[in-house]
Amino acid sequence: DADVTQTPRNRITKTGKRIMLECSQTKGHDRMYWYRQDPGLGLRLIYYSFDVKDINKGEISDGYSVSRQAQAKFSLSLESAIPNQTALYFCATSGTGGTGTEAFFGQGTRLTVV
Amino acid sequence: GQQLNQSPQSMFIQEGEDVSMNCTSSSIFNTWLWYKQDPGEGPVLLIALYKAGELTSNGRLTAQFGITRKDSFLNISASIPSDVGIYFCAGQPGGSNCKLTFGKGTLLTVNP
Numbered sequence: 427d428a429d430v431t432q433t434p435r436n437r438i439t440k441t442g443k444r445i446m447l448e449c450s451q452t453k454g455h456d457r458m459y460w461y462r463q464d465p466g467l468g469l470r471l472i473y474y475s476f477d478v479k480d481i482n483k484g485e486i487s488d489g490y491s492v493s494r495q496a497q498a499k500f501s502l503s504l505e506s507a508i509p510n511q512t513a514l515y516f517c518a519t520s521g522t523g524g525t526g527t528e529a530f531f532g533q534g535t536r537l538t539v540v
Numbered sequence: 541g542q543q544l545n546q547s548p549q550s551m552f553i554q555e556g557e558d559v560s561m562n563c564t565s566s567s568i569f570n571t572w573l574w575y576k577q578d579p580g581e582g583p584v585l586l587i588a589l590y591k592a593g594e595l596t597s598n599g600r601l602t603a604q605f606g607i608t609r610k611d612s613f614l615n616i617s618a619s620i621p622s623d624v625g626i627y628f629c630a631g632q633p634g635g636s637n638c639k640l641t642f643g644k645g646t647l648l649t650v651n652p
Contacts, residue, residue, distance in 0.1 A: 430582075457638060468546075468628065468644035469583070476638075484639075516582050520638055527638050528573050529630075531582035 429453045430532035432517050438538045439507050447502045447535050449517030456522055458500040459529065460484075460492060463514040472515075475500055507539045546629050546643025553619055554651050561646045562613040563629035569641075570634025572605050572612040577626045577645075586627075587614070619650050 430451045439445050449458065460472040471484030473492040481492060489511060491503045504511055514536050518529040546563045553559055563572075571590055575583035587598050589605035589612060596603055602615045612631075616623055629643040 459640075461642075466644060469640075469642040471639060474639060518582075522638070527571060527632060527634075528585055528588045529640055530585065531575075533582045534580070 428533065430517055430519055430530055432515075432532035432535050434535060435533065436536045438540060440540055441508055443507050445504045445507055445537070447515055447517075447537070449500045449502070449532060451498050451500075451517075451519045453519050453521075453530060454497075455519035455530075456497065457520045457527075458494065459518040459520070460490075460500070460502045461516045461518060461531075462486060463516060463534075469516065472502065504537075504539075507537075509539045512537060512539045544629060544631060544641050544643040546646060548646055549644070550647040550649070552649045552651065555619060555621060557619055559616040559619055559623075559648060560613060561627060561629075561648075562611060563631070563643045564611045565631055565641075566610075568609040568633075569631030570609070571632035572603070573630040573632070573640070574601075574603050574612070574614045575628045575630065577628065579625070583628055616648075619648075621650050621652050624648055624650050 433448045456477045459474040461469040463469050470486050475481050475494045478494050493501050514534050516534050517532040520529045543566045574586045577583045587603040592609045593607045594605040600617045626645040626647050628645045630640040
């Protein structure tokens, strides 16, 4: 089983619809992240959470919200999806301190907004 | 904000050739990471670098943390077809700031 699991893997939704992407992890990490990937733009940070009570905006948070339901769960919501939110979304986790802060990624959710 | 310049954007090489790609930053990082992404998958960590000047290998892959802490390179020796994919560098400021800044990736194509 994957350490970082994203659901769904693929989703097509209509403009204006609300959609939630879910992420769960078994790595025991406190830190979780949501990234968006677009061709030629690399990975851009949407939101991140250092622990259950800590949520922070990333560089492209407009149009998105998140919820950290537990240490192992971090969900991303699009309240009213628009076509330019069509992208590949990745959840990631990382440990804290020392030489263990590298991020581990889920397999991604391909979202298409029509 | 911090910016990473990764080059080249893409490479087309013959099997058996060596490959080199690099990243430069406008600011200092305390950690440099190199990831590979296969089509339809999430990025997978290849090498992590934690000290300026550090040179680390993972099989045919070698990466170095630049002494200025503003750059890093990744070398792949004797490329094989399964090396195909997108390679990303990422930098982490360190301390309480664990956010990663990613380069835009290098698309590697290996011709058999």
